[in-house]
Amino acid sequence: MPKPVVALDLLLLPTWLVPVEPAGVVLKDHGLGIRDGCIVFIGPRAEALKCDATEVRELPGMLLTPGLINAHGHAAMTLFRGLADDLPLMTWLEQHIWPAEAKWVDEDFVRDGTDLAIAEQIKGGITCFSDMYFYPKIASECVHDSGIRAQIAIPILDFPVPGAASADDAIRQGIELFGDLKHHPRIKVAFGPHAPYTVGDENLEKIRVIAEELDAAIHMHVHETAFEVQQAVDNTAERPMARLARLGLLGPRFQAVHMTQISDEDQALLVESNCSVIHCPESNLKLASGFCPVERLWQAGVNVALGTDGAASNNDLDLLGETRTAALLAKAVAGSATALDAHRALRMATLNGARALGIEATVGSLEVGKAADLVAFDLSGLAQQPIYDPVSQLIYATGRDCVKHLWVGGKPLLEDGRLTRMDEPTLIATAQAWGRRISGHNE
Numbered sequence: 001m002p003k004p005v006v007a008l009d010l011l012l013l014p015t016w017l018v019p020v021e022p023a024g025v026v027l028k029d030h031g032l033g034i035r036d037g038c039i040v041f042i043g044p045r046a047e048a049l050k051c052d053a054t055e056v057r058e059l060p061g062m063l064l065t066p067g068l069i070n071a072h073g074h075a076a077m078t079l080f081r082g083l084a085d086d087l088p089l090m091t092w093l094e095q096h097i098w099p100a101e102a103k104w105v106d107e108d109f110v111r112d113g114t115d116l117a118i119a120e121q122i123k124g125g126i127t128c129f130s131d132m133y134f135y136p137k138i139a140s141e142c143v144h145d146s147g148i149r150a151q152i153a154i155p156i157l158d159f160p161v162p163g164a165a166s167a168d169d170a171i172r173q174g175i176e177l178f179g180d181l182k183h184h185p186r187i188k189v190a191f192g193p194h195a196p197y198t199v200g201d202e203n204l205e206k207i208r209v210i211a212e213e214l215d216a217a218i219h220m221h222v223h224e225t226a227f228e229v230q231q232a233v234d235n236t237a238e239r240p241m242a243r244l245a246r247l248g249l250l251g252p253r254f255q256a257v258h259m260t261q262i263s264d265e266d267q268a269l270l271v272e273s274n275c276s277v278i279h280c281p282e283s284n285l286k287l288a289s290g291f292c293p294v295e296r297l298w299q300a301g302v303n304v305a306l307g308t309d310g311a312a313s314n315n316d317l318d319l320l321g322e323t324r325t326a327a328l329l330a331k332a333v334a335g336s337a338t339a340l341d342a343h344r345a346l347r348m349a350t351l352n353g354a355r356a357l358g359i360e361a362t363v364g365s366l367e368v369g370k371a372a373d374l375v376a377f378d379l380s381g382l383a384q385q386p387i388y389d390p391v392s393q394l395i396y397a398t399g400r401d402c403v404k405h406l407w408v409g410g411k412p413l414l415e416d417g418r419l420t421r422m423d424e425p426t427l428i429a430t431a432q433a434w435g436r437r438i439s440g441h442n443e
């Protein structure tokens with residue numbers, strides 16, 4: 001019996017295809033077929049050409065991978081990029097960033113800054129990002145309009161912040177947004193208590209109850225610096241991770257961002273509660289916050305994903321560059337050149353990110369049945385030659401300027417390096433206008 005012909009909206013024929021799952025596999029001269037936004041076919045080129053495809057795209061010299069997932073950031077902070085550099089975390093936050101946020105952050109700021117962040121991320125191969133910033137409803141509108149995928153974490157602090165008069169107000173808005181977006185195909189709403197030092201037990205308990213009820217994720221900066229942990233121990237005789245465990249917050253829906261300080265007890269809590277850690281190496285390096293022991297966590301079975309953090313502490317939203325930094329730093333921290341090899345680094349930037357955000361059934365790897373969130377990297381330039389392993393070349397020798405095409409749910413958001421739905425000159429002009437206002441050259 002001849003096999004039925006597979007009907008496709010789009011057939012992609014890259015030189016290399018790296019599915020990420022199964023791990024370590026590189027498929028040469030294979031095709032990937034998309035129908036109704038999902039991957040419906042992966043197979044050798046000769047088989048792929050038998051499909052009945054409405055459109056066929058040859059991608060010579062290109063590597064097709066799952067879209068990168070930026071598991072932690074503060075999107076609208078793109079408008080504060082370079083505003084306060086070369087400072088330690090608490091000085092940076094308390095003396096520079098929080099005063100600037102109090103002065104400038106409003107709905108327009110968040111809309112313009114988030115659009116800028118989305119455009120930068122799409123151009124850098126990112127198909128999904130996690131955002132934790134003020135006016136989350138505005139950010140969700142930007143995500144909806146742009147076509148990208150995102151987790152929107154509702155920021156919650158014990159004190160008033162732009163857009164929320166209190167923690168209760170932020171939680172109420174979060175519950176409403178969660179309800180409004182619970183059927184959205186590309187947006188997930190999570191709860192984002194800022195950090196152990198800005199949210200007290202009472203509000204953390206409220207967040208635990210609501211997140212449990214809604215089956216929502218909790219996204220939080222935790223153990224970012226040694227100072228944070230020491231201050232908590234001095235004041236309460238309890239490490240923040242132990243406190244979060246006591247309050248019942250840890251679990252598979254908990255996303256612990258940073259984790260540069262990990263005792264054996266902290267690690268045991270991460271393992272037994274099955275939380276994810278989101279590693280932000282460049283922000284940690286720039287603020288001199290410390291080093292997350294990625295290899296040790298990986299070997300212990302902890303899911304480690306990757307984030308850029310905001311553009312005010314990084315200062316870019318370049319997850320491919322972040323992956324390279326993570327791979328290099330992991331070797332230095334572990335004292336072993338075999339730590340976080342290129343294939344595992346790519347997995348951290350894709351499937352582990354999806355797992356951390358609770359969307360690994362939908363995205364994170366190229367598998368039949370998953371959404372077609374894909375990126376094509378052009379490896380035909382001289383800086384990538386010769387190619388023994390395209391994943392090694394991608395992680396160790398390629399910059400985000402090699403991102404050529406990108407799809408989310410099968411929809412093209414980047415074609416030949418150009419944004420399909422956003423106007424780059426307008427984004428640049430808008431960001432420049434904010435820069436003039438904030439630096440005082442205008443108004």
Ligand SMILES: CSC[C@H]1O[C@@H](n2cnc3c(O)ncnc32)[C@H](O)[C@@H]1O
Pocket residue numbers: 074093097098101132133134155156157192193194195221224283309310313
């Ligand atoms: C509640 S989310 C927004 C809040 O967090 C601040 N922020 C940005 N980056 C970091 C970081 O690395 N650690 C702690 N807090 C951070 C941001 O400026 C907002 O005030």
Ligand SMILES: [Zn+2]
Pocket residue numbers: 072073074221257309310
């Ligand atoms: Zn952050």
